[in-house]
Amino acid sequence: MPELPDVEGFRRVLAEHGQGRRIERLRVLDEGVLREVSPRKLAAALEGRRFAEPGRLGKWLIGRTDGPAVLLHFGMTGGLVWHPEPAERHRHDRVVFQLDDGELCYRDMRKLQGLRLADGDAEVDRFLAGEGPDALTMGRRQLAELLDGSRKQLKALLSDQSAVAGLGNLTIDEILWRARLHPTRRADGLSGDETKNLYSQMRWVLRESVRAARVPDGPSWLTGHRERPGEPCPRCGTPLSKGRRAGRGTVWCSRCQPPEGP
DNA sequence: CGTGTTGTTCAGTT
DNA sequence: TAACTGAACAACAC
Numbered sequence: 194m195p196e197l198p199d200v201e202g203f204r205r206v207l208a209e210h211g212q213g214r215r216i217e218r219l220r221v222l223d224e225g226v227l228r229e230v231s232p233r234k235l236a237a238a239l240e241g242r243r244f245a246e247p248g249r250l251g252k253w254l255i256g257r258t259d260g261p262a263v264l265l266h267f268g269m270t271g272g273l274v275w276h277p278e279p280a281e282r283h284r285h286d287r288v289v290f291q292l293d294d295g296e297l298c299y300r301d302m303r304k305l306q307g308l309r310l311a312d313g314d315a316e317v318d319r320f321l322a323g324e325g326p327d328a329l330t331m332g333r334r335q336l337a338e339l340l341d342g343s344r345k346q347l348k349a350l351l352s353d354q355s356a357v358a359g360l361g362n363l364t365i366d367e368i369l370w371r372a373r374l375h376p377t378r379r380a381d382g383l384s385g386d387e388t389k390n391l392y393s394q395m396r397w398v399l400r401e402s403v404r405a406a407r408v409p410d411g412p413s414w415l416t417g418h419r420e421r422p423g424e425p426c427p428r429c430g431t432p433l434s435k436g437r438r439a440g441r442g443t444v445w446c447s448r449c450q451p452p453e454g455p
Numbered sequence: 456c457g458t459g460t461t462g463t464t465c466a467g468t469t
Numbered sequence: 470t471a472a473c474t475g476a477a478c479a480a481c482a483c
Contacts, residue, residue, distance in 0.1 A: 194461055225479085252462080269462050270480080285480090303479045305462055345472065354463080363461050408461080416461095440474070442460075 194407065195252060195267035197328055197359030197399065202406025203265075203273040204249045207256060210275045211244035211290070211297055216258070218291040226287040226299070226307035235310055239263060239290075251324050251358025255317060261310055262317050268305035274298045328359040329399050333392045340380045340388055348376035349439035360395075362441045363408045363416050368398045370415040370428075375450040376438045419444050 195203075216239050221232035230238075238261045248255035254273070256263040265273070274283070277295040288299040288308060299308065311317040326335060339357065343350050350356055351365045360368070369376055372394040374387060383391065402408045410417035415433075418424040419442075423432050426446040434447045 196461060199461085266462085268479095269460065271462095301479095302481065303460090303462090305478060305480095343471095349472080352462095361461055419461095441462095 195269070195271055196361030196364050196402075196408065197249075197252060198364070198402035198405065199272075199407055200249055200252050200254055200267060200359075201329070201403045203254050203267070204247050205406070206273050206275050207244065207247040207254065207297065210295065211256070211292065212246055213243060214292040214294065215243050216240055216290055217293055220289040220291065221287075222282070222289065223287040223304070225304045226301060228307050228309045230308070230310040235263070235308070238310055250321050250327055251354055252361070253321060253324070253358075255321075257317075261312050262314070264309040264311055264317065264320060265299060266306035266308075268301060268303055268307075270303045271299065271301035271306065274300055323355050324358040325354060325356045326358065328357050328395065329403065331357060331395075333389070336392050336395070337388050340383055340391075343380040345380050346377045346439055347374060347380055348441070348443060350380045352439055352441065359399075362443075363419075364398060364402065366419075366444050367408060367415050368395050370445060370450060371398060373449050375452045376443050376445055377452065415444060 219236040219239050221227065221235065224232050227235060239258065242258035242260045245257040245259060247257060252266060254265040256265060275295060275297055283298065283300055285300050285302045286298045287301055287304070290297040309320060311320055347369060348365055351360050368391070372391045374391060408416045413427050415427065418427060418433060425431065426433055426449060429446065429448050431446055431448040433444050435444050437443065
């Protein structure tokens with residue numbers, strides 16, 4: 194689930210329910226999600242602190258406090274869930290922030306990623322130094338320069354978090370489908386118009402997805418047609434193509450997205 | 456008992 | 470060098 198739009202949703206959860214609140218107690222239910230920090234150290238660093246305004250870069254949620262910050266990454270199956278007051282433990286709750294008026298649960302079935310502790314803004318910056326510009330605020334020229342400087346396939350380049358931060362498998366397929374670009378087109382092989390169009394489709398898909406806190410899967414979205422085999426393209430009716438591109442399960446329309454462009 | 460998965464990383468190959 | 474491939478991580482669903 195968690196791509197930029199989902200994480201933006203988690204950021205809103207943290208802003209609404211965490212910001213200004215005191216962390217009374219930190220419970221680590223599964224230390225398998227802690228990265229380079231022990232449960233004791235994390236608890237000592239965060240208990241008694243108040244959450245400040247949360248941030249986000251790409252798929253990273255930045256939980257700032259009046260002291261250190263906690264960085265959260267949600268892998269493929271994670272989420273941040275708010276419970277006002279008592280709630281039964283979900284099987285996959287891994288870390289619980291007990292606040293004065295409820296609790297925030299870091300929940301994740303698989304434990305591919307997790308939580309890190311950053312001592313301050315400088316260390317947050319250091320941890321996130323490898324991330325590219327955030328896809329939501331990236332400029333048109335910035336994207337054009339990125340494309341021009343790479344010979345990678347579009348899907349591979351857009352999946353690379355050090356090139357653009359926040360796009361995931363679903364978002365990328367959706368954007369490329371709307372921009373009518375084949376996933377394996379070379380990044381530096383796009384025309385000026387194609388580049389402009391890619392940018393505007395990226396903006397539109399992200400805007401709509403952030404609003405829904407997920408990539409929508411309605412009838413007019415490619416995302417809703419990934420699973421069932423042989424589904425028709427929502428735009429032209431051609432059966433959708435599926436396969437592995439850039440190492441990821443990829444869906445595209447062979448008619449709308451010809452391999453060599455128009 | 457196989458296969459696949461909305462993410463990332465690393466070793467190895469082209 | 471840059472780009473690409475496959476495996477690994479963990480916990481499921483089918």
